[in-house]
Amino acid sequence: MSLDSTALADLAVQIRLWGKELGFAELRIGDVDLSHIEGSFQAWLDAGYHGEMAYMASHGSKRTRPAELVPGTVRVISARMNYLPKTESWRAEEQGQAADKAVISLYARGRDYHKVLRTRLQQLAERIEKAIGPFGYRVFTDSAPVMEVALAAKAGLGWRGKHSLLLSREAGSMFFLGEILIDIPLPVDEPVGQHCGQCSACMDVCPTKAIVAPYTVDARLCVSYLTIELHGSIPVELRPLIGNRVYGCDDCQLVCPWNKFAQAAAVDDFSVRNGLDNARMVHLFAWTEEQFLRMLEGSPIRRIGHERWLRNIAVGLGNAATAMRGDAEIVAALQSRLAHPSEMVREHVVWALGQHGVAV
Numbered sequence: 001m002s003l004d005s006t007a008l009a010d011l012a013v014q015i016r017l018w019g020k021e022l023g024f025a026e027l028r029i030g031d032v033d034l035s036h037i038e039g040s041f042q043a044w045l046d047a048g049y050h051g052e053m054a055y056m057a058s059h060g061s062k063r064t065r066p067a068e069l070v071p072g073t074v075r076v077i078s079a080r081m082n083y084l085p086k087t088e089s090w091r092a093e094e095q096g097q098a099a100d101k102a103v104i105s106l107y108a109r110g111r112d113y114h115k116v117l118r119t120r121l122q123q124l125a126e127r128i129e130k131a132i133g134p135f136g137y138r139v140f141t142d143s144a145p146v147m148e149v150a151l152a153a154k155a156g157l158g159w160r161g162k163h164s165l166l167l168s169r170e171a172g173s174m175f176f177l178g179e180i181l182i183d184i185p186l187p188v189d190e191p192v193g194q195h196c197g198q199c200s201a202c203m204d205v206c207p208t209k210a211i212v213a214p215y216t217v218d219a220r221l222c223v224s225y226l227t228i229e230l231h232g233s234i235p236v237e238l239r240p241l242i243g244n245r246v247y248g249c250d251d252c253q254l255v256c257p258w259n260k261f262a263q264a265a266a267v268d269d270f271s272v273r274n275g276l277d278n279a280r281m282v283h284l285f286a287w288t289e290e291q292f293l294r295m296l297e298g299s300p301i302r303r304i305g306h307e308r309w310l311r312n313i314a315v316g317l318g319n320a321a322t323a324m325r326g327d328a329e330i331v332a333a334l335q336s337r338l339a340h341p342s343e344m345v346r347e348h349v350v351w352a353l354g355q356h357g358v359a360v
Helices: 005-021 035-046 090-094 113-132 148-155 201-205 223-229 236-242 257-261 281-285 289-295 300-319 328-335 343-355
Strands: 026-030 075-082 137-140 175-182 211-213 245-247
Touching (some): 005 026, 005 113, 026 148, 113 137, 223 300, 236 300, 245 300, 289 300, 300 328, 328 343
Antiparallel strands (some): 075 175, 137 175
């Protein structure tokens, strides 16, 4: 397969059109040179900021050198897909959650984005193949050793914000990223400049001060890491700071000025399921493992398992004591899990009961 410069330019235009048809908000094309971030990425690893996420340190240089990960790669098609079910007054609603409500990150309330994006990126690759014949490619969505934000920034989808997420002037940060590594030398798009200026809203609002410096997050302190990636007990000193966030945390995005431009999802997959935008923690805490698996089938939340689900909610119920100390329903819910077979769950339940002044 050999295409001249005109055919390559035409193909790039067509790829963007196909992407729109498949529900992507924007697609851009970048090269694979990430040498400018290798030093800072290694320093982040050396500082231990990746915590238990050993996969971040594995694969050697492949993470910052896509052509080593997928030999023959010369370009990356970076795509963003918006996930907000709606845009009107969404930030005000998210910031007003009651103490006994479960706060679940917006991106996790619908269908698992891994499946949605991967399927549609694969369909895009197949459209390209149908148009030009066989070519080398591999699809990624928050998977394998791929530096998604860096690649997206290189392709001009946005810039890396101080909270380390990608920011777009047109769409804020409420979107997913995916990419196709390809061996077709398509014309590349230009990166965009940084537009955070002197703003430090995301750093100031972080409940655990996990953004230890502009553009640098210590994952070990991040609520998203603590409630999703961490497999063991949540450090006692961090539990009160988590509040009622039981899966992930959107605080840094809620205050970001650029998210006034956040766009609604173009696909229905990210619509809220099981009332997860307004669920009481005592109700979620009562789910058996069978209910957990059934209710969250197709959800990204399912991957943390029932044990960590209960661990997270126990912390949230304990923190509800700041506004509802000794609430009979909350105390009864916690006491119902005192005999749970998991030592980790029991330990977090005992801690939570202590916050309500109930000794065990």
